[in-house]
Amino acid sequence: MSVAPTLFASREEAQSFLDHNPDIELFELFILDSNGVPRGKLLHRDELLAVYDSGRPLPSTILGLTINGDDVEDSGLVWDVGDIDCRAYPLPGSLQRLPWRLLPTAAVQVSMHPREGLPAAVADPRHVLARVIDGLKADGYYPVMAAELEFYLLDSQRDAQGRPQPALDADGGRPRATQVYGLRELEQIEPFLADLYTACKLQGIPARTAISEYAPGQVEITLQHRDDALQAMDDAVRYKRLVKGVAHKHGMTACFMAKPFDDLAGTGMHLHVSLADEHGHNLFASEALDGTPLLRHAVGGMLATLLDSLLLFCPNANSYRRFQSNSYAPLAATWGVDNRTVSLRVPGGPAFSRHIEHRICGADANPYLAAAAILAGIHHGIRQRLDPGAPVEGNGYAQAKELLPTDWLTTLRALEGSAWAREALGAEFLRVYLAVKRAEYRQFMGQVGEQDWRWYLHQA
Numbered sequence: 004m005s006v007a008p009t010l011f012a013s014r015e016e017a018q019s020f021l022d023h024n025p026d027i028e029l030f031e032l033f034i035l036d037s038n039g040v041p042r043g044k045l046l047h048r049d050e051l052l053a054v055y056d057s058g059r060p061l062p063s064t065i066l067g068l069t070i071n072g073d074d075v076e077d078s079g080l081v082w083d084v085g086d087i088d089c090r091a092y093p094l095p096g097s098l099q100r101l102p103w104r105l106l107p108t109a110a111v112q113v114s115m116h117p118r119e120g121l122p123a124a125v126a127d128p129r130h131v132l133a134r135v136i137d138g139l140k141a142d143g144y145y146p147v148m149a150a151e152l153e154f155y156l157l158d159s160q161r162d163a164q165g166r167p168q169p170a171l172d173a174d175g176g177r178p179r180a181t182q183v184y185g186l187r188e189l190e191q192i193e194p195f196l197a198d199l200y201t202a203c204k205l206q207g208i209p210a211r212t213a214i215s216e217y218a219p220g221q222v223e224i225t226l227q228h229r230d231d232a233l234q235a236m237d238d239a240v241r242y243k244r245l246v247k248g249v250a251h252k253h254g255m256t257a258c259f260m261a262k263p264f265d266d267l268a269g270t271g272m273h274l275h276v277s278l279a280d281e282h283g284h285n286l287f288a289s290e291a292l293d294g295t296p297l298l299r300h301a302v303g304g305m306l307a308t309l310l311d312s313l314l315l316f317c318p319n320a321n322s323y324r325r326f327q328s329n330s331y332a333p334l335a336a337t338w339g340v341d342n343r344t345v346s347l348r349v350p351g352g353p354a355f356s357r358h359i360e361h362r363i364c365g366a367d368a369n370p371y372l373a374a375a376a377i378l379a380g381i382h383h384g385i386r387q388r389l390d391p392g393a394p395v396e397g398n399g400y401a402q403a404k405e406l407l408p409t410d411w412l413t414t415l416r417a418l419e420g421s422a423w424a425r426e427a428l429g430a431e432f433l434r435v436y437l438a439v440k441r442a443e444y445r446q447f448m449g450q451v452g453e454q455d456w457r458w459y460l461h462q463a
Contacts, residue, residue, distance in 0.1 A: 010133075011092040011114075014055040020098050021051065024109065027100065031110040032059060034091055035240055037128055037436050038070045038318065039369035043113070051111075058116060060088035066115070066126040067435050069443045070319065077438040080123060090119035094237070099206040103198065103252040112241070125431035128371035129233070135375045135427065136232055139382050144278045144286070146378055147358070149228035150239040153270040153366050154246060155258040156192060156220045167263055169220030170255040178219035181267075188215035192222070199224075199249045206245060208238050217268035228275060230283060232374060239272075239370040261317065261365030262324035269325030269332055270366040274377060276301075277358035287357040292340045293394055294349055294357050302347055302359060303391040304384015305377060306336045309346070309363070311421035312376035313407065314414040314440065316364040320447050323409045325365055333362050335403035337395045344399030346407075363407075372436075379427035411447075415440050 021027075030051050033043035042065050046054070053059075064086050067078035074081050097112035115124035124130060139146055155169070158177075162168045169178045172191035182188050189196065196213060203210035209227030216223050226242060229235035243259060250257035262269040278286045278297065287298040317323060325332045333346035341351040348360040364373045383389070395402055408414055418424055419437055 010095070011116075012055060012095040012098070014052060016095065017051055017055045017093070017098060017111075020109070021048070024100065024107075026107045027109050029106060029108045030098075031101070031108060032091075032093075032113055033110060033244075034061065034065065034113050034115070035128060035369070035371065036066050036068060037126060037369060037372065037439060038068075039128075039240070039243075039367070040068075040070060040072075041240075041244055042068070054111070054113070055093055058090035058092045058119060059113065061091050061113075061115075061123070063087050063089050063123040065089075066123045067439060069439055069446065071443075071446070073442070073446070075439050075442045077442065078126070078435045079438070080126065080435065084122055087122070089121065089123040090116050092116055096207065097237070097241070099241075101248060102202050102205055103248045110244075112237070125429065126435040128369050128375075129236075131428055131432050132236060132371040132375040132378075133233055134429065135378045135382070139278070139378060142382070142385075143280065144382070144385070145230070145281060145283075146232040146381075147228055147230050147277045147279055147285070148232040148235040148374060149226055149275040150235065150242075150370060151223055151225045151271075151273040151275070152239065152243065152246075152259070153216055153221060153223040153272070155218070155260075155263055155270065156195065156222060156250060157256040157258050157263075159254055159256055167256075167258070170253075181218055182215055183217050185215040189213055189222075195249060195253045195255070198252065199246065202245050202249055203242065206241060208242050208245065210242065218264070219267070221268060221270065230279065232276075232378065236370040236374045243370075259366040261319065261322040261367045265324070269327075271325070271332065271362065272364040272366045272368055272370070272373065274361045274364060274370075274374060275358050276361065276374075276377060276381070278381070285355055285357060287359070288354050289357055290354045292349065292351060297385065298349070298357065298359065299391055300384045300388055301381040302338045302349075302384065303389030304382065304387065305347055305359075305361065305380040306338065306384075306391055307387075307389055308376070308380035308383055308423055308427075309336045309407070310414070310417045311424050312380060312418070313363075314411075314418045315372045315376045316368055317414065318369065318372075318440070319365075319367055320411045320444075322365045322367055323411060326407065326409045334400060334406050336405070336407065337399050337403060338391055339395040339399060342395060342397075342399060344397075345395050349394070375428060376424075379424075383423065383427065411444060415444060 067080035091113035338347035
């Protein structure tokens, strides 16, 4: 493991927080598992400093659970190791107030120690991304990243058929029409947005532009790019948690499910990426809209590794329902310049801002793992000097020659058989991750639900 203990937060950071926040008695300690689910413990104030001094023991199984919280015996983190305690330590800057909570509460994010956290440390998604970033930096490339996350604001109550429904707006009505870029739609959720932006500012999360998206109740808020790609994904992780918390305070549910409605737009996570040199100069910068040769090699690498990475971008059965033609969700391994019908888009703008927008991930993807796969693909393309071919012009949906798979099992098997992924992301991590996904696949396919009855109860 290459993640140094010096990357953990100091006791002084915690003591300063306690001194400036004497009212806070409760602290949520959380770690992000491979599904992007925060898991952890609720600590009392007098327990906090010990976490900074000597870490906090967490069971090995905490990083080998299904999305429903079930143990996965094949992960090697359950009976094989006796569900051993693994020590996790706080991350710098992660100790923040949770302003939406009724009781004064703060949260601190932890990550497994590279040695004291074994065997669970091999499954820590943040370590996977950190190793990929270290590999790029060793070759003189410093990744710059930002995230755009879409989500639905849903009513906490289901409709008469038991389906989720858009939340009530400020006037007490329920949005029914799609008003993309509608300003009134944003005005109608102003109380939520006001609290959200206040909470983001308090936590140091650089939330920027808000957009009414392609469905009733669907919103996108962009996060400012970071010169530190690991920090950018920390922002995305904490932002998702913050959005859910503020929505709950307002009696709503913030949903990051990739395709919550069959007849409405899916929700994506667009990740923006460029590479800088050690002085911060953009190595993709070019007056040419298709960028530098380095940018094109990066695109070539992402396209070449796309199938092997797809399970990390689209991790759940529901993720693949998002891929539909003319839906602004990509369907093929394509790239283009200022073209939203392709998977990898090079936006327009001034030369210094040249970068790649990766449009494949669902909002349900784990930001750490998605970013790790993207950056590892970029590194592969640069090392192999891969040519992505000519950019797509016009309708990328109509020109797609070979479509991406739209089923979970195909992408699971692609990652399972990928020698590139084992080398780039780590064989030990993949062993745990694939065990979890295989268990989820079996559970999902073993359940009989409403659609089965509707299709087959009387017709089969």
